[in-house]
Amino acid sequence: MLDAQPKRPEKVPNRAGVGFKAQHLDGILKDPDSIGWIEIHAENYMGDGGRPIAQLRHLREQFPVSCHGVGLSIGAEVPLDRDHLARLKKLVNWLEPGLFSEHLAWSTHDSHFLNDLLPVPYTHATVDRVVAHINQVQDTVGRQMLLENPSTYIAFEESDRSEIDFLREVSERSGCGLLLDVNNVFVSATNQNYSPQAYIDAFPTERVGELHLGGHEQDADDFGATLLIDSHSRPVVDPVWALYEYTLAKAGPCPTLIEWDNDIPEWDVLAREAARADQLLSAVPAAQAS
Structure with missing residues (x-):
């Protein structure tokens, strides 16, 4: 049951963390110093008990936790699901995560739930809607939310501002922080033929509370152009590691998650990815880390 309070968490450190998968429990517990924190997907822990909650309670005693939601549908045109929000509040109150985040996306329409994170047009009306939804979430759970930049494959003709301007305005108006997913950038x-370095240069990194790294698949569109799919099923590729170093040089050290949600590898593979991120984090000049 959720009524037994886990140990109060410490702040999530500027180290590499991993998304927790049950098959990695033994590996994590045998080598706890290999990671600085863990992330859980909120929707996997909204029950009152059972093995998942027992494992999370045990991990909570040893690691700071980041709680990442994938089902709030922040960008939807319909109101937020109050039952889902109530379950999220109950989990967050019990878990007391060091970080709490959600996607800039939508997955609900009328009474239907779509098992995907779908994009939004960057317009004034969307800003108003997303800000209202974030305010509702933050008021309900009683803490700041981080909003994650999406991976995109198309652009909306109706957008009247850039993704960065959209995220900046949402953050300023709602008070939410930002989660910068470097692989998504x-x-x-x-996919849309712009410079990822220029995106990082323009991004409001002073509002960033967490970074993400993950793997992607490479395909081709109908015209033979490269098409990348954000699959979370492979190691981080060298160009993304290079972009991560570029981001650290601009933003300074920040808690960094290694995402690997599909075709999940053995623990030692994921631990090596985390070790590489930790090495790059530790190389940020001391003056920049202050």
Whole structure:
């Protein structure tokens, strides 16, 4: 049951963390110093008990936790699901995560739930709607939310501002922080033919509370152009590692998640990815880390 309070968490450190998968539990517990924190997807822990909650309670005693939601549908045109929000509040109150985040996306329409994270047009009306939804979430759970930049494959003709301007305005008006997914930047920049470095240069990194790294698949569109798919099923590729170093040089060290949600590898593979991120984090000049 959720009524047994886990140990109060410490702040999520400027180290590499991993998305927790049950098959990695033994590996994590045998080598706890290999990671600085863990992330859980909120929707996997909204029950009152059972094995998942027992495992999370045990991990909570040893690691700071980031709680990442994938089902709030922040960008939807319909109101937020109050039952889902109530379950999220109950989990967050019990878990007391060091970080709490959601996607800039939508997945609900009328009474239907779509198992995907779909994009939004960057317009004034969308800003108003997303800000209202974030305010509702933050008021309900009683803490700041981080909003994640999406991976995109198309652009909306009706958009009247850039993605960065959209995210900046949403953050300023709602008070939410930002989660900068470096792999998403690389995927979107490749698919839409712009510079990922220029995106990082323009991004309001002073509002960033967490970074993400992950793997992607490479395909081709109908015209033979490269198309990247944000699959979270492979190691981080060298160009994304290079973009991560570029981001650290601009933003300074920041808690960094290694995402690997499909075709999940053995623990030692994921641990090596985390170790590489930790090495790059530790190389940020001391003056920049202050």
